[in-house]
Amino acid sequence: MEKEKIDKKDHILDVAEKVFSEHGFDGASTRMISGEANVNMAMLNYYFGSKEGLFIAVVERKITSFQDILINLGSTGMSPWDKIEQYIEIYGDKVVNNNCFQKLLYRELGITRRTELSDKLRSILMINVGELTKILDEGVRLGQFSADIDVAMVMATLYGTKNYIINTPLMASTMLGFDVQDDKMMEEKLKPRIKIYMKRLLKAYLMTDNDNTK
Amino acid sequence: MEKEKIDKKDHILDVAEKVFSEHGFDGASTRMISGEANVNMAMLNYYFGSKEGLFIAVVERKITSFQDILINLGSTGMSPWDKIEQYIEIYGDKVVNNNCFQKLLYRELGITRRTELSDKLRSILMINVGELTKILDEGVRLGQFSADIDVAMVMATLYGTKNYIINTPLMASTMLGFDVQDDKMMEEKLKPRIKIYMKRLLKAYLMTDNDNTK
DNA sequence: CTATATCAATCAATCGCTTGATTAATTTTG
DNA sequence: CAAAATTAATCAAGCGATTGATTGATATAG
Incomplete structure (x- = not known):
């Protein structure tokens, strides 16, 4: 019983x-x-x-499954970039498997009121944010990432790109050319594509010298 | 009267x-x-x-203000990259000025039902998507952009990064270190920062050779 | 120039329905 | 039996929408 x-x-x-x-x-x-x-x-x-x-x-049921994903990542001996790649791998998998939760999470996070609830949701997400910030800052400190990267915006891109695909599947499906809501497609096509893309995107940005000609 | x-x-x-x-x-x-x-x-x-x-x-009141922004951009004699920069400039301004509309637009776009409404919303957004696709494809064709870029994902990044900041202002404010909902902050700090970041990000991705070592 | 007719605009009142929540009675379990 | 679980019935509140009456301005008619 x-x-x-x-x-x-x-x-x-x-x-x-x-x-x-x-x-x-x-x-x-x-x-x-x-x-x-x-x-x-x-x-x-x-x-x-x-x-x-x-x-x-x-x-709250989901909190635990999100909390301890990245805690250990920071304490490994990997290089900052390897950590980023690892992060994208883990994050990419999580996204696909919990896309329905992600959707509801970010939708309610956008509502202005509901402060009590928003605070709880935000605190969950901030764990990931903090962990990622540390990795990026370390990369800059070690000279492996360009010195003038915008850490906050990088995270907005990482989370935002994923959210865009998950939260507006009809748009994303039209753009990508397949149904991102289909589980099979999601696993076989979307997941690897996101991972490859995000790695290349971040690598290019983080590791390219941005001359400030302007 | x-x-x-x-x-x-x-x-x-x-x-x-x-x-x-x-x-x-x-x-x-x-x-x-x-x-x-x-x-x-x-x-x-x-x-x-x-x-x-x-x-x-x-x-519908907003449609017109979104429709003709980018139509002329495609027919100018500018280089693909200059068009992208121009796009980011225009888009960055639009976003800040219509952030409240953007928020409502994407929230309702995420709802599964409401097909009639979603279709209308999607058709509006697809105008921009189509214009941007043309520019990116042209850049590849002319050899100015790397051949293996993921056009669809680039757009997901462009729109997604902006959406993340606009739709989850509480998260974005914490990450960025200032209140993104404050009009003054938005105009003076957020707008230029988004523009600079997006230009650097896309430039790095589009114009960096991505060796497929893996 | 009045008197009448017409019409869009506005209002309070209320419709039928759904909402989240609660009750009291019943069944199941240990 | 006593406690926990489950049910159908019910509640007040709020919802979107509609109604019929009223207003004031404009157009028409005598």
């Missing part, structure tokens, strides 16, 4: 994650979620207290 | 654009909009038919 309870809660969270990511927090109704999960509507409140509680539970 | 009528509709559209971008389509209520615009709720339906009609009106 204890096991079943957990499984049931987990099942609800799976469904909620999907519905939230498809319709947004406001667009998704508790009836939608309970209906799709085949549970009574009252169970959502019974387990999670409220709709917002359910949403937070969805988010 | 005729003038006042137009101004009133325009005023409603201004308010609606702001409220929609802050709360999303579902999160914004017609009462919110009519209240903030100081008009009777029924006026929204009287003028625009429905909530969705109002939303579409907000979007």
Whole structure:
């Protein structure tokens, strides 16, 4: 029973994650979620207290899977650039596998209100940001990266490029020429392409001397 | 009177654009909009038919201002790279001035349903995409850009980097070290920084030979 | 020049419906 | 039996939308 309870809660969270990511927090109704999960509507409140509680539970379940990805990366003996490549590898995989969560994460992060929730979401993402900053700064300090790189903007590019593809799949599919929402395509075509591209893009930017002729 | 009528509709559209971008389509209520615009709720339906009609009106009002930005760019005698630089200049300005619209545009574009609306939004954006593709292809053809660039991904980077900053201002502000939502900061610091960064980033990627050692 | 008719604009009131949440009763479990 | 889990029924609140009445300006008619 204890096991079943957990499984049931987990099942609800799976469904909620999907519905939230498809319709947004406001667009998704508790009836939608309970209906799709085949549970009574009252169970959502019974387990999670409220709709917002359910949403937070969805988010918090993912935290751990994101927290410890990059912690160890900083302490290895790799060169800064190798760390970046490794980061892109890990990040590329994570993105594809959790794209539905990523979508919901960044959509709600854009909403102006909901400060309590936004703070929680932001703190999760900031872990990755901080780790990446350290790597980039180290690269500059060691003279392996160009001295005048814009660290903050590099991260905006890394996260932004991924978000653009994940969050506006209809645009991305038209541009790329295949359906980025299709799981098979995603795994076989999108994932490697993102990785190759991001590596080349960052390598060119980080390791090219930018003469300031202007 | 005729003038006042137009101004009133325009005023409603201004308010609606702001409220929609802050709360999303579902999160914004017609009462919110009519209240903030100081008009009777029924006026929204009287003028625009429905909530969705109002939303579409907000979007369509912007179309023209986006359509003809880049049309002429393709037909000038400039080199592909100069066109790209010019594109970044124009795009950078547009972004800052219409960031609230951009936000609402991409948020709703991410929603899976709403096909009618998404199609309209997508068609607007595709105009820019097509123009930029032509420029990049031309650069490759003329041998000024590296032959193995990923055109689609370059565009995802261009649009995605901007979107990341605009759509997740709380993240971007933390990373950049100043409030990207502040109009003054936006104009004086963000705008030039985006332009400089994007030019360097694209220049490095487009004009660096990418050896495929792997 | 009045008087009448027409029309877009505006309003308060209210419609039917959905929302998130709660209740009280029932079933399941240990 | 007692506790936990589950259910159907119900709640007030808020939603988008519609209604019928009213306004004031303009056009028409006598």
